[in-house]
Amino acid sequence: MITYVEKKYRDNPITQNILKQYPNASVLLISNYKNIFDKPLAKWVEKSMIIAGVKNAISEAPKWYGHEGYGFFFKNSLNCIYDCSYCYLRGSFRNNTTVFFVNYEEIQKQIAEKITQVRKKDPDTPIWFYSSDYSDNLATDSLTQFTQNFIPFFEWFDNVKMEIRTKSINIARLLEYQNIRNTEIAFSLNPSEIIQTYEHFTPALDARITAIEKLIEQWYQVWIRFMPLIETKDYKNIYKQFLLYVSEKIDFSKIYSVFIGWLLYTKRDYTTLLKKDPQLDILYTLEDSRDGYYREKQEVREYFYTLFDKYITETECNRCLEE
Numbered sequence: 001m002i003t004y005v006e007k008k009y010r011d012n013p014i015t016q017n018i019l020k021q022y023p024n025a026s027v028l029l030i031s032n033y034k035n036i037f038d039k040p041l042a043k044w045v046e047k048s049m050i051i052a053g054v055k056n057a058i059s060e061a062p063k064w065y066g067h068e069g070y071g072f073f074f075k076n077s078l079n080c081i082y083d084c085s086y087c088y089l090r091g092s093f094r095n096n097t098t099v100f101f102v103n104y105e106e107i108q109k110q111i112a113e114k115i116t117q118v119r120k121k122d123p124d125t126p127i128w129f130y131s132s133d134y135s136d137n138l139a140t141d142s143l144t145q146f147t148q149n150f151i152p153f154f155e156w157f158d159n160v161k162m163e164i165r166t167k168s169i170n171i172a173r174l175l176e177y178q179n180i181r182n183t184e185i186a187f188s189l190n191p192s193e194i195i196q197t198y199e200h201f202t203p204a205l206d207a208r209i210t211a212i213e214k215l216i217e218q219w220y221q222v223w224i225r226f227m228p229l230i231e232t233k234d235y236k237n238i239y240k241q242f243l244l245y246v247s248e249k250i251d252f253s254k255i256y257s258v259f260i261g262w263l264l265y266t267k268r269d270y271t272t273l274l275k276k277d278p279q280l281d282i283l284y285t286l287e288d289s290r291d292g293y294y295r296e297k298q299e300v301r302e303y304f305y306t307l308f309d310k311y312i313t314e315t316e317c318n319r320c321l322e323e
Contacts, residue, residue: 001025002048004036014102015051018143033099037078040094053103058110061130065320066163066259069126070118074111076101076146077135082167083200085280086228089134091269098135104149111153115160124159132165138185139168147173154182165225167202169211175218184221184256187212191242194230198282209249216254224250226308227261227320231285231300239304243311252314260308261320262296270294 003025009015010029019027030036033052054075061071078099079089090096101107111129118127131137137146147164151174154162165186174185192205203211215222232238252258263286265273274283286294295301308317 003027004030004033004048004050004052006030006033006050006052009051009053009102012051012102014100014104014145017145018049018051018100018102021143037097037099038094048097050097050099051102052099054101054107056110057101057107058114061128066130067126067128067161067257069128070122071128071130072114073130073133074107075134076104076107076131076137076150077140077144080135081139082136082202084202085198085200085277086230086263086282088265088269088273090276091265091272100140100144102144108150108153115157127157127160129154129160129162130165131162136166136168137164138166138170138174141168141170141173151177151180151183155180157182163223167199167208169203169207171211171215174215174220178219180219184223185215186223186225186259188225188227189246190226190228190230191238193238194232197232198230205246209246212250216251221256222254223257223259224255225259225261225320226317227259228264229260229262229296229304230282231296232282236303236307239307240311243307247311252312255315257318258308258312258315259318259320260304262301262304264293264295266293 001022003019003022005015005019005027007029019025030050033050036050057074057076059073061073065071079093079096080087081098115127118125131146131150137144141147150162154160160182162183163186164183165188167188187208189205189208190199195202195205212222212224229239263282265286267288270283270286273280277283285296285300287297289295305317305319
C-alpha cells in the first residue's frame with residue numbers, strides 16, 4: 001500500500017500513529033493532497049491513503065438535516081473504509097482514496113471561531129457539529145485518535161454538541177470516558193437484508209445493537225438513524241419484521257432521539273452513481289423530485305412514516321431532509 005503524506009504534516013503525532021499501524025507501507029511525500037485526490041486513479045492506486053491538512057473544515061448543514069438549531073459539518077477525513085453501495089460519497093469525489101486530515105488544532109480553532117460567530121448574534125440556540133458525513137470516524141478511531149482529541153474539546157462549550165454518526169462497533173475508547181455531556185453517538189440501523197446486500201464490510205445488525213446497549217449503560221446520549229430507508233424487493237415485510245425485532249431488543253425510552261430518512265441525491269451525484277454502477281437496482285426506484293434531487297417516491301415515504309409511528313412509540317421519529 002502507498003501512503004501519501006503532505007510534507008508539512010509528516011512529523012504530526014497523528015501522522016506517526018497512522019504510519020505505525022502500516023509499517024510495510026511505502027510513504028511518498030507530497031506538497032498538496034489535491035494533486036492525488038482530485039484525479040481519477042487506477043484501482044490499485046485507490047487502495048492507498050493520504051495524510052494531509054485541511055484549510056476549510058467547516059460548512060453549513062442543510063435545514064432539516066438533523067436537530068433543531070444551528071448545524072455545521074466538519075471534516076477531518078474523506079471517504080469511508082466501509083463500502084455501502086448507496087453512499088453519496090461515491091458520486092462526490094473523483095476517486096475512492098481515503099484522506100485523513102491531521103491538523104486537529106487548526107480544525108478546533110475553526111470550530112471555536114464558528115461558535116463565537118454564532119454566539120454573537122444568538123447566545124442561546126443550540127449549535128450542532130456533525131462529524132461523520134465524509135467518513136465513519138468511529139471505524140478509524142484507532143488510527144486517527146479522533147475521539148480522544150474531539151470529545152474532550154467539545155466539553156469546553158455550553159449548548160454545543162457533536163454528533164458522531166456511525167455503523168461501527170469500535171466503542172472501547174468511548175467506554176473509557178465518564179460524565180460526557182456534549183457528544184452524541186448516532187447509530188445507523190437497517191434490516192439485516194439491507195446490510196448484507198448494500199452495506200458491505202459493515203458490522204451486523206446484532207453487533208450494532210449490542211454496542212448501543214453498552215453505550216446506554218455507560219453514559220452516552222445515543223440516538224438512532226434509520227437511514228437510508230430503501231425501497232427494495234419485499235421492503236414492506238422486511239422493514240416490518242425489522243422494526244418488530246429492534247423494538248424488542250432496544251429500550252427506546254432510553255434513546256435520546258430517532259431520525260428516519262431515505263435515499264437522497266443531487267442530480268449530479270445521481271448521474272455519477274448511475275454511470276459507476278448501472279446495475280445498482282435501488283437507483284431505479286427513485287424519482288426526480290424537480291427540486292434538484294432524486295429521492296424515494298412520496299408514497300414510499302408515507303408508508304415508512306406510518307410504519308415507524310406504529311412500532312417506535314417511546315420517542316418521536318424525526319424526519320431528516322424531508323424538505
